[in-house]
Amino acid sequence: MTAAIIDGKAIAAALRGKVAGEVARLKRDHGITPGLAVVLVGNDPASEVYVRSKSRAVIEAGMAPCDHKLPATASEHEVLALVAKLNADPAVSGILVQLPLPPQIDAQKVIASIDPMKDVDGFHPVNVGRLSIGLPALTPCTPTGCVMLAKSVQPSLGGLDAVVIGRSNIVGKPVAQLLLAENATVTIAHSKTRDLAALCRRADILVAAIGKPELVRGHWLKPGAIVVDVGINRVSGEGGKSKIVGDVAFDEAKALAGAITPVPGGVGPMTIACLMLNTVRAACALNGLKASL
Ligand code: NDP
Numbered sequence: 001m002t003a004a005i006i007d008g009k010a011i012a013a014a015l016r017g018k019v020a021g022e023v024a025r026l027k028r029d030h031g032i033t034p035g036l037a038v039v040l041v042g043n044d045p046a047s048e049v050y051v052r053s054k055s056r057a058v059i060e061a062g063m064a065p066c067d068h069k070l071p072a073t074a075s076e077h078e079v080l081a082l083v084a085k086l087n088a089d090p091a092v093s094g095i096l097v098q099l100p101l102p103p104q105i106d107a108q109k110v111i112a113s114i115d116p117m118k119d120v121d122g123f124h125p126v127n128v129g130r131l132s133i134g135l136p137a138l139t140p141c142t143p144t145g146c147v148m149l150a151k152s153v154q155p156s157l158g159g160l161d162a163v164v165i166g167r168s169n170i171v172g173k174p175v176a177q178l179l180l181a182e183n184a185t186v187t188i189a190h191s192k193t194r195d196l197a198a199l200c201r202r203a204d205i206l207v208a209a210i211g212k213p214e215l216v217r218g219h220w221l222k223p224g225a226i227v228v229d230v231g232i233n234r235v236s237g238e239g240g241k242s243k244i245v246g247d248v249a250f251d252e253a254k255a256l257a258g259a260i261t262p263v264p265g266g267v268g269p270m271t272i273a274c275l276m277l278n279t280v281r282a283a284c285a286l287n288g289l290k291a292s293l
Pocket residue numbers: 142165166167168169170171172189190191192193196209210211212215230231232233267268269271
């Protein structure tokens with residue numbers, strides 16, 4: 001068997017197109033332009049790249065960007081004051097504070113200060129709690145994208161065995177909650193899990209969110225499994241050039257899996273598309289409107 005390749009780029013582009021349509025409808029019918037405020041503290045180069053691509057996507061979707069850059073020396077008080085201002089600003093539908101934050105700032109405190117209705121990253125304890133008890137919530141972007149990719153090949157995940165490798169608050173735990181909400185039977189594995197390979201062999205859906213290059217080998221997979229690879233690992237490739245690989249040994253896995261996301265071009269593009277989706281959903285909720293997406 002050769003796995004179907006799940007084209008995250010195409011699925012993300014289609015989702016961004018739908019978001020742009022919803023933004024146009026909100027402007028036309030309600031005079032509302034959703035706005036996303038992105039707060040960047042310091043000069044972390046990777047964060048600067050992410051923030052630039054988020055702002056580009058906001059503009060492409062027809063939404064209003066609202067970027068705030070604070071110096072690496074900014075105090076916790078300054079960041080909290082900025083978030084308070086954005087919470088109160090009716091032009092801002094979503095607030096994203098780019099992580100990581102410099103060490104003098106308590107990230108959990110900053111996240112908890114965001115209005116849960118504007119928490120487009122889905123990291124606020126209120127949204128985490130709402131997701132866990134099955135209430136509507138703004139859900140984290142990468143995990144939401146993972147589930148969409150799995151559903152693109154298997155629309156109903158009910159009753160399937162899902163194994164999520166990784167238990168971070170950003171990826172592993174919310175992916176597990178979202179799969180549970182889809183009625184999958186979910187097991188969460190982590191660095192203390194015994195016999196990971198045997199566990200993976202039971203998985204109809206395997207989500208790898210580990211951060212270890214090609215840890216998951218092809219022979220670990222159940223034939224026909226849906227494999228969603230979240231990992232982004234830079235390794236040295238041919239001729240000393242570096243390349244990006246996932247947490248799954250792709251060439252081995254594609255011989256056995258039913259469907260697999262590539263790295264790059266799988267989960268990665270879904271994160272920003274789901275951020276745009278959350279922003280438009282937040283704009284609707286803040287204005288008492290039902291989102292059509
Ligand atoms: P973390 O480092 O926060 O979590 C990694 C998880 O993997 C931990 O739960 C850890 O277990 C587990 N783990 C580590 N080693 C093993 C092992 N040998 N066997 C089983 N489990 C193991 O990472 P993140 O969740 O933040 O990210 C995971 C990956 O996803 C990274 O490569 C990251 O770059 C990528 N990523 C991609 C995104 C995107 O595509 N847009 C967005 C976010 C992340 P334990 O808890 O026991 O330590």
